[in-house]
Amino acid sequence: MIKTLGRMLSILLLSLTGCINPAPASLPATTSQTIYGSAHTPTPFQPAEAIPGSMTGESPVVAGTAEAVQAKKVEDLLKIRIVYNNIADDPRLVTDWGFGATIEYHDQIILFDTGTDGRILLQNMAVMGIDPASVQAVVLSHIHNDHTGGLSDFLAVSSQPPVYLLSAFGANFINEVRRSTAVIETTPGQVIGDGILTTGAVSGNPSEQALILRTPRGMVIVTGCAHPGIVQMVGRAVTLTGDPVHLVLGGFHLGSAGPDRITMILNEFRRLGVEKVAPSHCTGEEAIRLFADAYGEDFLPTGVGSIITIGAE
Template sequence: MSAMELGGRIKIIQRITVVVFFLWDAVSAYGGLGLTIAYDNSPYMEGVTADWGFSCLVTAGRKKILFDTGKDGTILFSNASKLKIDLKAINAIVISHLHEDHTGGLFPVLGIQSNATVFLPEAMPEMQQQFQALGIKNLIVEKPMQIGKGLFLTGSMGKGIREQALIINTPPGLIIIAGCSHPGIINIISRSKELLHRPVYLVIGGFHSMPGTTEGMFKIIQQFKSLGVGKVGPAHCTDEKVKAFFKAAYGKNYITMGAGKILNFSVGKK
């Protein structure tokens, strides 16, 4: 092989980015997994305030991740208190996208837990200045990333609004948590499957920009089924008519969401 040919091969290799994930499942790794909807448009538990926005606490052993922070810090703190969520114990905060209804409680939470690492899908100069002033560690997530045993981020997606989703690897399959799904919920599910090569057990969160026609909704639901999505829990920005379509299609595998909803998964549970 000539020096020129060898140099060309080296350049090709250097262009290849290999992402290696360690596929421990979160349930077994941490002895259990819990999801608590702390903020949502709809109420689920009596006494918890519903408001436009989304936030979900992921509890995996001592690992506590707050996915989005709702629109109003006061409401988030009130709901957290009623749900017995200790926001001071948060290890990490994942922001799906930089809209107010997902970031409103971010700095109030950081005000009481400045040790949490914040994962963002894109940079904003004003926000970066605030992080720097508070000494907050933050990471801009451009590519897929593993943030814990069985816990992954899709990386930033979308050509307009940059958004990321959280993926949790569990024994029966992947749990995908989406904020608003601006890049398209089908695209988010597809990327999650491509990254981890596992079936999709459950998809929850906002299913934004759904088709406005019955024919279009049937097509979307068929795509969910074709991708092997076992259960669905549409929330936040998902239109009530869209929720009705999913409920009719998924029956007992449809999970009603809302502020105060708690889902627990234990080792060996299917």
């Protein structure tokens, strides 16, 4: 295996360690968290426009001064924190079936999926020092409860950020969310923030969207469950941007897939040029093992509490 040290891009997979308290029974207070600065007045995301085809335009969200943005790029370009997962990592966090992650990119903080239980979501976020009020947008991958179940509890303590979802979620769900905050039904290639866009609905049972983070190293693609097929979702992202694929992270939905199918998918990943993988949630133990074997050092083991940082050096 080629050493990854010294590559222009380093992905540091950090696990919080030294923890002694498994699963606190009560929800810690979160309002005093100030790690993002003392002023928690996040800029609301503006309703984004659909941009079909290649993504070359500037994002509608521009945060901070040019100097501040420049400084940010030199340090941590992108930080993904997995706040909900049925695969364990940080023992201080509650492990529970579902998926949720926060993404910090270009001074923006978004929440992608909300897990099953809002109390667990908020508790895990508190342990990781993430203030719900700092989240500027929520993106939901698909309608299943293990990705949307925590939404109402989250919105109750949040700054009511807009929720980006699919029309396929149905009127009942959408109207329910609209009682709390703005809802944006996304389209393929829709810009959600600076360097952040969505695949839009990829047809499946149910239809689903993945998040695309455009970095100088290529795309980081975050999937919830990938019910339409992980290859189809990555393929959509490639079609939309034409960018190389640096990392695919999240649920790959291969729990019932046999070795032949997983091998086919691995071949497709190579064809699509997927450089690194971080499968978890519904990927399935066998598939995770085969991805780990195939990708070697480019396989990132992830679970609840994992932090994936992509920097410039």
